[in-house]
Amino acid sequence: MALIISVFILVAILSLKVDGILIEGPQSTTARSGQNVSLRCVTNDTKLDLHWRYMKKHSPEPEKIYNGDSVMGDLLKVFTVAKDGNGKYELQFIASNSTAAKYFCIEPGTEMTLTAEVTLAHVEGSASSLVKMDPKQRLVLVGVVAAMQMAIKKDWFRHLRREY
Numbered sequence: 361m362a363l364i365i366s367v368f369i370l371v372a373i374l375s376l377k378v379d380g381i382l383i384e385g386p387q388s389t390t391a392r393s394g395q396n397v398s399l400r401c402v403t404n405d406t407k408l409d410l411h412w413r414y415m416k417k418h419s420p421e422p423e424k425i426y427n428g429d430s431v432m433g434d435l436l437k438v439f440t441v442a443k444d445g446n447g448k449y450e451l452q453f454i455a456s457n458s459t460a461a462k463y464f465c466i467e468p469g470t471e472m473t474l475t476a477e478v479t480l481a482h483v484e485g486s487a488s489s490l491v492k493m494d495p496k497q498r499l500v501l502v503g504v505v506a507a508m509q510m511a512i513k514k515d516w517f518r519h520l521r522r523e524y
Contacts, residue, residue: 380403380404380405380407380408380447380467380469380470381403381404381405381467381470381472382401382402382403382410382465382467382472382474383402383403383404383447384400384401384402384448385401385465385474385475385476386399386400386401386451386463386465386474386475386476387399387400387476388476388477388478388479389476389478389479390478390479390480390481391455391478391479391480391481392455392480392481392483393455393456393457393480393481394454394455394456395454395455396452396453396454396455397452397453397454397455397459397478398450398451398452399450399451399452399463399465399476399478400448400449400450400451401448401449401450401451401465401474402447402448402449403447403449403467404447405447405467406445406446406447408428408447408467408468408469409427409428409429409443409468410426410428410449410465410466410467410468411424411426411427411428411465411466411467411468412424412425412426412439412441412449412451412463412464412465412466413425413463413464413466414459414461414462414463414464415461415462415464416458416460416461417460417461422462422464423435425439425441425451426439426441426449426451428468438453438454438458438459439451439452439453440452440453449465451463451465455478455480456480457480459478460478460479460480461477461478462475462476462477462478463475463476463477463478
């Protein structure tokens with residue numbers, strides 16, 4: 361009798377559906393504007409389709425990017441999702457002001473969620489702010505440091521007075 365009850369309990373336990381578990385989540389990263397970004401999320405249940413959401417800095421709630429089947433509406437222009445059939449999902453996009461956000465990888469059923477934050481790297485100065493053209497179409501370095509800018513401007517005006 362005890363053996364029959366033990367077998368019955370064992371069969372009942374084995375027949376319970378166990379939802380998948382997220383075994384790898386996306387990693388927070390800092391990227392330059394225009395840089396490719398890939399966030400990876402992996403589940404141990406290959407039958408589940410993971411979902412992706414993101415929340416911009418001042419948004420009240422996360423917006424759905426991927427519903428397990430496809431990228432949502434206009435977001436298709438910004439995001440792609442690559443899945444390999446073994447439970448691995450990669451959310452891919454190009455870093456920009458509009459994609460700097462908190463990202464959520466969600467396992468449906470359990471609603472287990474892993475998150476990552478994508479921030480933009482702040483680059484001091486740019487080529488366009490460092491170089492300008494003078495009236496004779498020669499490149500002139502403008503400089504970043506204030507003292508350097510002042511010295512260059514002083515030489516620049518001296519140069520203009522001599523030629524014109």
